[in-house]
Amino acid sequence: MNDTLSSLNYEKRELRARQWEVLVPAEQVEGVLSLLKPQFRHLMFLTCVDWIEQGEFELVYGLFDWDRGESVLIKTRIPRDNPKFKSLRHIYLPLEVYEREVHEMFGVVFEGNDRQYEPYVLEDWDDIPPLRKDFDPEKYIETHPALANPLHDELILELREGEQL
């Protein structure tokens, strides 16, 4: 394990060979990312997980060390009812686009990223952010009949009978 990484005083867990997850309190993520940046120069991704039952969003920053082939996932939790987080694009430039994606798909507001309000992949979206667990695509189709395919409806209902999902 990388020296900087092993010196971090947070809960760590090995996920697979050469990959760890580190659970960091929200207010310390900026410091941890700045500390890791010189070794983990590549930001693989930023994404979000909606833990609806706990009422929390989990932000996951995936960092990669090109020289040692090690990756670390920095995970932090923020409240679901007021999802705000500081934009960290000054540390990793690609966060500009990843924060935009998370904002659109989960509704997390990244303070300081002026580009997050530009539409990313959705067009004229008029519902709650679609990757939240309480967004129901089937209900969305009901309220947007133009999107439904009438030929499939009956067949789908028939096939769905008894299915657990």
Add this chain to the structure above:
Amino acid sequence: MREELYSYDLHMGPQHAGIHGNFAYKLKVDGEKIVEVKAVPGYLHRGFEKLMERRQWLNNVALVPRICVPEPDVNEAAYCMAVEQLANIEVPPRAVYIRTIILELARITSYLMMLGGAAAATGVYPVMYWGMGQRDLLLDLFEELTGARIYHIFMIPGGVRRDLPQGWIDKMLRVLDAIEKHIPDYYNMFFENEALVRRMKGLVKITPEQAVEMGITGPNLRATGVPYDLRKVDPYLAYPEVDFEVVTHTDGDALARNWVRFMEVGQSIQIIRQLADKLPKGAVLNKPYPAINWKVPAGSVFVHVESTKGEYGYYIVSDGQSIAPYRAYVRGPSTTHAVIAVEKLCVGLEYADFPVAESSLQICPPDLDK
């Protein structure tokens, strides 16, 4: 007055802006010079991440290859490897080798199409015609092996669906010989072709520092001179057991990026020959789980593989309770290439060079839009 006359908005795309699939750029142009670029993604958004949360673990195997058309197999490999990590499933060595062979064959099919596309952006079409013709031979191999030409759905958690058909390896080696025989023709038509070289030399030059800073991966990164290839740096499948050198070029321009891709075709052929030589005997599938209502133990993992476009990865979360992934995130290489790199680096180009620049970055919108 001059501003009003010369400066205007030019919409490039979403139909064929020099890349596979639909993607648009809004350019602010002064005369012929680009002064601002804004990416407009979303034309290929199909909601895969949400769909995966609503499909069983094994159903998703049939879903994931559709995320990226030119190279679907990396999706299968990364998804299966992530699920295997979570469920702690051991893959038999023969299946590991077969998977690696498939991934390398897929690299060649993808490169033959990409190089053709890159050449066609400058008006040099023969590379594309030849490439597509030879790519078809590889698709025939895939059809015989998996029953499908594009979306193979051949890898499943625990291995591959079936063993290789009799005589398939020999046929494959003959196809590789045929492709290798024509490599000098491709080289002459592409890299000895003044019409093409002049357009690409020095176009969108990227330094290694810029590339790492912008999160650029794959051949686009290696063309700047850094030997970062996930097959070597964070090895997976049978890659630690084969011998190959990472292809790099120091120029960092459009020509260098295509040169790296071109050299990697030959490299893949060498890798497949080594794999075919060493192919172990034995079972190809270890399936200690039920086909339906399978509950994968709780946990999360990120698995990435080297695709022809760059780093391709899956971040999968299981809550241990439900029969579907709790969350599945797809990291497509084009996110940083299409948005960050193009918006920052294509300013100052003439707009006629824009499709050439884009095709040299090999942007593939489906993996960005998902």
